[in-house]
Amino acid sequence: MPAPRLVLVGGFLGAGKTTALAALARLLTARGERVGVITNDQAGDLVDTATLAGEDLPVAEIAGACFCCRFDELVAGAGRLLGEHRPGWLLAEAAGSCADLVATVLRPLRRLLPGRFRLAPYSVLIDPFRAGELLGLRPGTLPADVRYLLEQQLGEADLILLTKTDWLSARDQITLQEGIQGHHPFARVLPLSAEDPGTHAEWLVTLGTEPERPGHPLDLDYDRYARAEGALGWANASVAVQAAEPFEFGELVMDLVTLVSGSLAHCNAEIAHVKARCGAGARWARAHATGAGSRPELDEDSDGHARAGLLLLNARAACDAGLLHRLCTDALLSVLAARGATGRILRERHFAPPRPRPTHRDAD
Ligand SMILES: Nc1nc2c(ncn2[C@@H]2O[C@H](COP(=O)(O)OP(=O)(O)OP(=O)(O)O)[C@@H](O)[C@H]2O)c(=O)[nH]1
Ligand SMILES: [Mg+2]
Structure with missing residues (x-):
């Protein structure tokens, strides 16, 4: 073979x-x-x-x-x-x-x-x-x-x-x-x-x-x-979302990405990529925003609603990672509150990537 x-x-x-x-x-x-x-x-x-x-x-x-x-x-x-x-x-x-x-x-x-x-x-x-x-x-x-x-x-x-x-x-x-x-x-x-x-x-x-x-x-x-690399802020989170009434995955991720990207624009911080995915089982929805040239978009295949779902948020922008984290947290609290939902943070990290130190470098 x-x-x-x-x-x-x-x-x-x-x-x-x-x-x-x-x-x-x-x-x-x-x-x-x-x-x-x-x-x-x-x-x-x-x-x-x-x-x-x-x-x-x-x-x-x-x-x-x-x-x-x-x-x-x-x-x-x-x-x-x-x-x-x-x-x-x-x-x-x-x-x-x-x-x-x-x-x-x-x-x-x-x-x-x-x-x-x-x-x-x-x-x-x-x-x-x-x-x-x-x-x-x-x-x-x-x-x-x-x-x-x-x-x-x-x-x-x-x-x-x-x-x-x-x-x-x-x-x-x-x-x-x-x-x-x-x-x-x-x-x-x-x-x-x-x-x-x-x-x-x-x-x-x-x-x-x-x-x-x-x-x-x-x-x-x-x-x-x-x-x-250091000029870019990075924020990743996974959140277990729970609500009393079923919520649309697509609306949740679009509202979240729209809020985060709007807040970044307000702070004059160029968006590199803000993406969110929420789903349960085979049903999921995903939204993206990529820089000032485009509006937030919902993926065509997005589908599904439920009382509970796993939400992933990955945000990267040209700003301080602490600021990005605050904007993401505020946006998350706001979209959850609008649905009477709660979110349990399973994992969260925000940082600026450190100086790259390659394992090997064959440059000759
Ligand atoms: N209109 C259009 N949109 C596209 C096309 N390819 C990707 N996109 C959109 O561009 C956005 C980013 O696409 P991704 O494929 O996630 O980009 P990526 O390079 O993997 O991003 P990172 O993993 O964050 O570096 C999404 O909203 C996509 O739907 C295309 O050919 N046409
Ligand atoms: Mg990618």
Whole structure:
């Protein structure tokens, strides 16, 4: 049996990584392939893990730091999935604040575990809003160090996927694709839209057929990278919600995400990604907000109501983590009170990601 293909996907918070990997997994599964997924974040209780597990995919969650600082856990997680499910494809989503994955993950995998995986071209996703910001086509909303982080993410990509192209006119799509290509001549730039399965099929062809490449390790300023990570506040919570009367999961998560993102805007703090998922059993709802360019959105598949549900809230914004935590707590209390519900906090963490300290770094 050939070694499993490992598809590593990077890109900033909210770029569309989980949506893209879920679509890729559906495409592969429909073709009779077995798929396993690896999620990654600075903390646990991930909406993404619940989302991908909800697609009936086996998921390994690597929490606590980026893949680069959890190299051994990444290898162990992949090994568990391979041992238990024998996937031919492993899809791995890096934390959205992470860069330098070629030097710290892909090259060390090739050096230390030659032949264990077939490494697909490294794909980095960026959405039109952030691409416009990087290209100077719209005013900057992110701190300069965070913009530097985004540029570095794109700088090490084999493939750059311009996501959410359903937002764009054909002309704006060409402008953005050509702008990105001009800055990153060695990468291939492809469009990706959740509304157009053909774009995922084209991506899949490239992932499955292109030979392994040595990649482009970055000449990364780790002080600046650490400042970019430190400029982002992170808040994760899991809450057991209980009410006397049934409440709609979709309304709860939309109200929560709308309140948190409204409060952040009021504080002039740029949203990176605020997402909430509430559900019980097979019924769930999920809402997102990603930056000033978009309004909060409820996932199409959202469904269900009950007197009790598990709520996950993952918020990331360009602000102090203590402030983000307070805004999230206030919003949570408000949406619970509006339903006469109570919430028991099962776990909660808020922090700014610490300076990355990669396990390995093969940059020569
Ligand atoms: N219109 C449109 N929305 C999309 C598309 N892809 C993703 N989105 C939306 O963008 C938001 C963020 O998508 P995710 O897939 O969760 O982004 P992510 O990169 O995994 O985010 P993090 O894990 O927080 O870094 C969600 O509201 C998605 O529904 C797309 O192709 N078109
Ligand atoms: Mg994600």
